[in-house]
Amino acid sequence: MALSRSSSWKEHRLANRLECDGTEYSVDLVARKATGVEGWKVTVVYLPRGEGAEIKVDLPNAASTAEVRRLVTELEGADERLRELCRQGAGG
Template sequence: MALSRSSSWKEHRLANKLECGGTEYSVDLVARKATGVEGWKVTVVYLPRDEGQEIKVDLPNAASTAEVRRLVTEYEGAEDRLRELCGQGAARA
């Protein structure tokens, strides 16, 4: 994991610069232990680089740290998948 707040919180930058819907985002995968969740609650967070709304897309929970790492590998650099998720998140907002 690239960044870590504590052993119960993990962050990893999936994309430094991703254009989606006319807005440029930095994209992070955030995994955290949460009350009532077995394993890790996983969210992809789109942070606008200039103006725009933050977008959060929940992924299915990960059962282990190894599964969180697998998700990072799966989504890191997968710009088309990240744009698709961004569009889904924006539609829900």
């Protein structure tokens, strides 16, 4: 997935298939400019590949595009960290 949709929206696929607590997800990082937010509002979105609910986990705001790219680099392929965030977002 491309890192940008428009100048105010960036998204990147972190994992095509990530199993977390019995559910398989596609995982995307979404960063967007938002009213009242300095820099970028960053969310990790878990989309179930079958049955299950979508999970969204807000991360701290990113000050710049470079910081968004750094987050992508840190989280891409970091399956255990992504599972931790998934569980946090699911309330467990």
